[in-house]
Amino acid sequence: MISVDEKELLAERLVTGNLHKIRMLVAGLEPDELAEIINSSKDIDFGKVFRVLEPEKAISTFEHLDFDIQIELLDSFPPEQISETLTKISADDRTAFFEELSEDTLQKYLSLLTDEERKTANQLLQYPEDSIGRLMTPDFVSVKEDWTVGQSLDYIRKFGRDSETLNNIYVTDTQGFLIDDIRVREFLLSALDRRVSDLMDRQFVALSAKDDQESAVKAFKQTDRVALPVTDFKGLLLGIITFDDVMDVMEEEDTEDIQKFGGTEALDEPYLKVSLFKMIGKRAGWLVILFIGEMLTASAMAFFEDEISKAVVLALFVPLIISSGGNSGSQAATLIIRAMALGEVTLERWWDVIRREFLSGLVLGTLLGIIGFLRIFAWSFFTNIYGPHWMLIGYTVGFSLIGVVMFGTIVGSMLPIILKRLGADPAVSSAPFIATLVDVTGLLIYFSVAYFILEGSLL
């Protein structure tokens, strides 16, 4: 891996160097390193860099480039070179690239492919978005069970060159149905005259091409395999997916969850690359919804306007009390959303969750209640800021905090579960969303407790 400093230095040299120097420089870099340098510098003439790369390295580098640079680069190529590049990049990377294109551009590029490649590309694009089929590559090696290990290795040496990975070897029957998935290590460690059937245990994990990519992430986590076979619903082997594509999916999913949890729609593009206009759009939606929801606090406060004007002191603690509910709710929601994403908490265990959160809320609420009371006690000891009824105010704040924090934790923990039960995304119950819900109710709790405790004295 290269450091940031090295990267800048190399980028600098790629910008200023002549062809000869560039050739020397890129010879010493791995394709992913070179791509990283190109991705992070605006000034590199990547057309020039690509001209000096040997064809295979150029393809690998292309696969690692950012989408916008890929497009710009392709557009600078003559048609034959576009066609060659698109044909040579692996099927899964090509699908990922095609997904980003507008319909027009997609058709333009598809028309440049060979007939066979176009067929493959079209097939992969027919799977639903976010399905495993889109991540799949049809380039794999399969052997037959009656072959010997030696025969299989010879076959792989001859026909394996196009396979995306040789870490797993697939065994299919004569009709192409998958019957086993064997790590290459078994082949490497076996005597050459053993039969493939001797290595087989007929136990394998296969993914279904139409399933959601999320299930692929789970399968990879469980099996520790570096590639998994993909079949159709009948068990016909269609292709494979490899761990690196799944790592990307995992990262994207976590990013979406985190962004939703922060109260914004998922950006789907890197922060500094998404257009300002688009980003504001993604943020405005939720911000406005939350704002409109929060307007209910103004109505709730208006409802208690008489009480406030009689005892202005009550207004002083409004932000403190409602924010405590929001904070405890946000904690609970985060823990539950993440635990559900990791499969640690399932819907059936809601009762365990509610029991834990009830107790947590009670303890945490009591803790904050005591601190709140002590604060009012301490201030009133030295000043007259809270008037002669300070102790009653202290009770009001203390008991309200217990109620609000308990309400916050229960809502925060149950809302994600309810959303999931309804088939919605639990991550929608973001910190700001929970805070807004709890703010309104928090006011009702606070003023009810105040009414109960202060009636006859302040109210």
Added chain:
Amino acid sequence: MISVDEKELLAERLVTGNLHKIRMLVAGLEPDELAEIINSSKDIDFGKVFRVLEPEKAISTFEHLDFDIQIELLDSFPPEQISETLTKISADDRTAFFEELSEDTLQKYLSLLTDEERKTANQLLQYPEDSIGRLMTPDFVSVKEDWTVGQSLDYIRKFGRDSETLNNIYVTDTQGFLIDDIRVREFLLSALDRRVSDLMDRQFVALSAKDDQESAVKAFKQTDRVALPVTDFKGLLLGIITFDDVMDVMEEEDTEDIQKFGGTEALDEPYLKVSLFKMIGKRAGWLVILFIGEMLTASAMAFFEDEISKAVVLALFVPLIISSGGNSGSQAATLIIRAMALGEVTLERWWDVIRREFLSGLVLGTLLGIIGFLRIFAWSFFTNIYGPHWMLIGYTVGFSLIGVVMFGTIVGSMLPIILKRLGADPAVSSAPFIATLVDVTGLLIYFSVAYFILEGSLL
């Protein structure tokens, strides 16, 4: 992969079945599937299940069990079996298991290992926590550059059995220094009489054993390798780490970030498994800090008590205004924290960030300001709720919203950057933390705007 229903059914049968039935059942399951079933059911007598497993499968299953079940299981074994189990599980899984043990138990288990395995275990445990050394396994295969491909394959067939992965073959010089890292596919695709040196490009990515595990995650993302070599600072090959361990690290890191972002310390254990007492402890810390911070709002409100008692209507909009600042700040903070975790935003680009957030804040604040004004306008059209000066109040709310939202986005985006600059974890600037910061300042902005607009009329 097995579905939840199947899992429950199988668990049920493992609980009620006799030895013969259990033997039949487990024969049809992969180790990871079996481990998953045992992990998720409390009633299985796993001692019984383990007695019927063949030794190799028992070890693989053990590696996939949860820590508490591993412990319970080991404690049920006679010493020889403990020693055998600990010796046979792979070095990296063993280190992970040992890390969780108390010093006493660790010593007890270490004493049961063979001398050589104990040496390895001790060595791996000497690397700092969260360092790559802890994830490493010293079981790998290396070949010499003057060997032929055929010789190398013979060597691997003989000595490769203990290697954690055979997906990459390492080339070392006579002293053990790493000189290349070659995918096994190159060996499989080459003629048997070619020299290893023909396959070499002497370009490889090696990790340093003392480096943080985070750098391993980055390297795996960039290189698309399934295993990476680990060297000491001089370049001596010490071991390898494999992608499955790195996927776990990646998931743990994202979990920590998400939990911190929700305003709680990282739990470090699954939600339903961590003790209630410990969980409350992890939540109480931040909740109390935020509460104490939020107490400043009570002071700020007290400072404006005169204004509030003159114009109680001002109090009505307090929750609405401060929460809008918190929400917009939370959005900005999430986007920046995640972008920094993914390397999309670096410290040097803070100026690009602040420019984007300034504009976003301006647009979003204006949007909310207009909605806020319209709401006051609409209500005042039909009722007299906001009194004769409703239009001035509308201006106050509208302009305050612009100020508060802008302040929120700037604080939310800059705080993670500043924290990182200071060497702290950016994820500490959680949604609740930002909200608390912005609440206090939001009140100051609101009442200052109110003073400016309403002086002479309401105030």
